[in-house]
Structures are given as C-alpha cells and as structure tokens.
Amino acid sequence: MSVKEKYNRIARFYEYLKTGDSRRWKQAQSDFFKTLKGNVLYVGMGPGPELENFPPGLNITAIDLSFNMLEKGKSRAEAYSGNLNRLVMDVQNLGFQAKQFDSIVAVCVFCTVVNPVAGFKELRRVLKPGGQLFLFEHVLSKNPLYGIPLRMMSLLTTRLSGTHLDRNTVANVEKAGWKVLEDNNIYLDIVKAIRCEANVPSD
Amino acid sequence: MLVLMLVGGLIGMVLQFIITMILMPFFGAFEVMIPLSLIGMPAGMMGAMCQPVFGVTYFDVLIIGELYGLLIAYLVYRSNLSLTGTPS
Numbered sequence: 001m002s003v004k005e006k007y008n009r010i011a012r013f014y015e016y017l018k019t020g021d022s023r024r025w026k027q028a029q030s031d032f033f034k035t036l037k038g039n040v041l042y043v044g045m046g047p048g049p050e051l052e053n054f055p056p057g058l059n060i061t062a063i064d065l066s067f068n069m070l071e072k073g074k075s076r077a078e079a080y081s082g083n084l085n086r087l088v089m090d091v092q093n094l095g096f097q098a099k100q101f102d103s104i105v106a107v108c109v110f111c112t113v114v115n116p117v118a119g120f121k122e123l124r125r126v127l128k129p130g131g132q133l134f135l136f137e138h139v140l141s142k143n144p145l146y147g148i149p150l151r152m153m154s155l156l157t158t159r160l161s162g163t164h165l166d167r168n169t170v171a172n173v174e175k176a177g178w179k180v181l182e183d184n185n186i187y188l189d190i191v192k193a194i195r196c197e198a199n200v201p202s203d
Numbered sequence: 204m205l206v207l208m209l210v211g212g213l214i215g216m217v218l219q220f221i222i223t224m225i226l227m228p229f230f231g232a233f234e235v236m237i238p239l240s241l242i243g244m245p246a247g248m249m250g251a252m253c254q255p256v257f258g259v260t261y262f263d264v265l266i267i268g269e270l271y272g273l274l275i276a277y278l279v280y281r282s283n284l285s286l287t288g289t290p291s
Contacts, residue, residue, distance in 0.1 A: 020232065185286045187283060188279075
C-alpha cells in the first residue's frame, strides 16, 4: 500500500492521535512561524492543526499527498485570516514554477516522504532567492537510549502509516543543498524546529 | 528463567504499545512513547524474572515496577530539560 493510500485510510482518526502534539507544540510553533512572510508553501497540510499558529494575512498554497487529509482541513482553511489554496500534490514532484515562494513550511512531513532528499531539492527549486524553509520535524535521537526504541517503533509505524521514526532530517536537508540556520530542540533531541536557507540558488 | 524473561519482556512491550495509543492524544506522541518504551520491556523482564526466583509477591513486583517507572520518567524529564532548556 502506498503512503498516499495509507494516509487516505488513516485520515479519519489522524487528528485525534495528533491532539496531544498540537497542544504541546502550540507555543513553540507560534514562536517559530512568526517570521513567515509573503507567498508561503505549506507542505503536507493534512487537517492543518498548525494553521492557528501561523501569522495572519499570508498567501498560502497548501499541498498534501492525500485528498482525504486535505478535506479534513477544510474548516481550518476557511477560517484562516488570509488566502489559502489547497492542492493534492507530491513534494517530490511539485507542479510549480521555479522561485515562486517566499517561505516554505513543513510540519512532521519528511518522516513520511519516500525520498526526502528529492523532496528537499524540489523545495529549493520553488523557493525565491533569500527565502527560508521552516521545518518542524521529528528525527532520530543521537542518544542510543532514545534512538534504539525509536528504531524499534519505526518498524511498526513504517508499516502502519509510512512514518519513519529513524530519519536524520538535518543531514538530509543539507544533502539537498540547504544551509541550516537554526536547529532547536523542542522535545529531547527528537522534535526539532529547523530553519534553513538555500546554500546555492537552485538552477 | 530465560523463557520467563522473554515472556515478561513481550508482555511489557504489548502493554507499552496499548498504553501509548491511549495516552498519546492527551500528552503527545513522543512524550509518551519514549518513557514507556524504556519502562515497558525492562520492567516486564525484571518482574517476570524476580517473581519465581526470589519469591517476591505480585504486589512487590507492582511496587518495584512503579518505582522503576517513576525513576525513568524523572530521568527523561531531566534529560529534556538539559536538551531544550524547558520542562517537558
């Protein structure tokens, strides 16, 4: 079963499972996202629980691989005090022109993308020069006490939802040609707020 | 004893998974998953080993498991404090 099919299936109870995370990370996300500006690409919107942590007045293009997940976010998208368009799209193959967005946001997305480096390269392509990428992601801990359980749980979560708990997202983003400007721990060294800019403008 | 240890560890893991799914919506996925994964399997293994060998009662196993769980939760809390600078 593909990641798209898995998320179409779990869309019904996804938001319930994420309730705790949304509540716990609200303040950290509000602080992290306050410098978002202009045309924003919101990758992996899903039901959009983090929309309430975005500053008002942005021009947002929200994409998700799963139509069902985007549908769950309909009321939040309509309630947002700015422009928001939702599209079904894969981050590894974006249907946008180059250098179109001022900021790009992704929250817990690159644990699920099949080829994260390809996804990050696509994001670099569509970002305007001087723009920034805001990642709020969970990664594999460097502490083996936390890392080993994450690897074990990852065997299960990969099968259930395609979610990898053992990704090194900071290394992946650098491999794709991004420069990490900020790498803050939100919970242990697992949940992170990572701010990046393109190292070399994409061709 | 090895069999008991394996069975205890397995029961601990299953319980850990069930409790994680129940508590996740209230406290957050990783905030629940990390401490429980360090508590479930080891506590199950220790409990299953100690019970027949040292003749401890089920009540003793329960108390020791709870104390071990509290210790792990405290250590994870301290670890988070040092990594993030904020309480979990």
